[in-house]
Amino acid sequence: MTKDISAAVSLDYQLPMQADAIRSYLPQRYPFLLVDRVTDVVPNQSIKGLKNVSINEEFFQGHFPGLPIMPGVLIVESMAQIAGILGFMSAGKRPRDGYMFLFAGADKVRFKRQVIPGDTLILSAELLMQRRGIFKFSCQAHVEGKLVASAEILVSEQQITLI
Template sequence: MTLLTATQVMEIIPNRYPIFFIDAVDELIPGEKVVARKNVTINEEVFQGHFPGEPVFPGVLIVESLAQAGSIPLLSLEGFDGKTAYLGGLNKVKFRKKVVPGDVLRLEVNIKKLKSNAGIGIGKAYVGDKVVCECEMTFIIGAK
């Protein structure tokens, strides 16, 4: 069930095409958790070169999708609206499986620590019930 559409997400986070990767939010607990979706389609420009004849969604864009999803519960908090959540660090990044056109990424991020203008989130990206990527992200909340 869709809680927020892509258009509604754009009211929360500043990302826009061509670097906007959230198609819907299915679950949101401000300051705590988000479950979002990214539909991977063959029409994405990145597949022209990554890789011809074997399209694979780049791992760095999976992490960017997780970071965008992780910024939603932070920027949904009172006092953080209209701000930007910058990615301040990544730890324990692991890729488990290729992501290809037609896959739907389920992006789950749990905020495990929030202090002043910084937070730490644990992100996992799934295709179906398989984890394709996981990481720990540090966010810094700053003005636009």
């Protein structure tokens, strides 16, 4: 972790971070914004947050009718989004500045139990490595203190032009 955190620390955020503050760090919007709150963050180290899983989620209409289960790929995406917020804070950047963190890969992905409507998905990410715009995170998702999923997630910092 070679990045100096002084730029990240000077950014204005207040914990817990609510929807408006989260949207300033993530380019995703409904229905693909999968982080509802950030509860703890230490730039260049770790972050914790949550996703409230409601029966009103669009994906429950098809996954699966009569047996609603949150798709595993969306659990991984929610872990990637919480990691992306940590990446932006650690780099001292935001999407409005012309930067985006793109999902570059996932290793060691494991699912331990199902996530169903009414669950609160507790998300955490720890920064493992940062080199030349590539960030690697160790991520976990828990429900009621039990591990639901884990993964090592890679994101790549990209300069973008918003349309």
